[in-house]
Amino acid sequence: MTKKVLITPKSFQKHKQKPMEMLEAVGYEVILNTTGRTLTEDDIIEAAKTGVEGIIVGVDPLSARVLEKCGDLRAVSKYGVGMDNIDLERAVQLGIQVKNAVGTNSISVAELAIGLMFESARHLSEHIERVKKFDWDRIMGTELTGKHLAVIGGGQIGKEVAKRCRGLQMDVTIYDPFFHDPAFLEKYGVKYSEDFEALTRSADVITLHLPATRDTKHMINADVFGKMKPTAILINTARGELVDEQALYEALSGGQIAVAAQDVYSKEPPEEGDPLLSLSNFLLTPHLGAFTKEAVERMAIRSTENLLEMLKGGE
Known part of the structure; x- marks a missing residue:
């Protein structure tokens, strides 16, 4: 045979x-x-x-x-x-x-995560679409420089994001119970935290880079959203299951956080009429992180x- x-x-x-x-x-x-x-x-x-x-x-x-x-x-x-x-x-x-x-695919996913940070901070796509309709109105953006970035998951992709965001002069902290690389932290000026709640409470941008497991499913939930800054940005290029999407809808529509940008979703593609996709402050790309x-x-x-x-x- x-x-x-x-x-x-x-x-x-x-x-x-x-x-x-x-x-x-x-x-x-x-x-x-x-x-x-x-x-x-x-x-x-x-x-x-x-x-x-x-x-x-x-x-x-x-x-x-x-x-x-x-x-x-x-x-x-x-x-x-x-x-x-x-x-x-x-x-x-x-x-x-x-x-x-x-x-x-570490570099490609890391670059997309950073691209989504810029998109979320400066509303690039929305401005481009407005101009194409001959609308010259602008939305006030924010700088990434000096902002506190929480990298949840310190594997290869998380490290690539951390390195690049230090180059953007962001204040970067990694959270990962399995992270043991003090040489990396020292070389790139990255901090490490064992306190997930304190880190997510203080972060201006949170980016997820960890697998979906029983322990990580819905780790970003209503309780976390309730403690985040109302100006915070959530980036998820890892797995859709990490985020409780119902809680995310309520957080975005209720002003608990400012923007969420994801490359992944619990059901890909999402079903027609999905309420999250109706929100202007929710951005979703079609799982293209490794598609370079x-x-x-x-x-x-x-x-x-x-x-x-x-x-x-x-x-």
């Missing part, structure tokens, strides 16, 4: 030539996602139920059910970093190796290398 590999990310195809050559060189038949959309559980089961030894997966769901139905699956390589769409516990039980492409030429190319190569490494190790 021919050995197969399933590749689900839509953007993978933009840089598929070298990865496919790498896979085909060792005898794998490559199955690509040609639907133009994220695959469903049933789609993945149908494609990978027999003969598929490895999957390179994007945000498509690899639940326990999917993993159990893919009888020949030995390895899953994440095209990116966050692995909350993969049932890691069940993968371990089934003897399926899982690895992510650490560091491949450079990041896509790095993720395609690294995720393929990781998959081949795992498959070879399991032979």
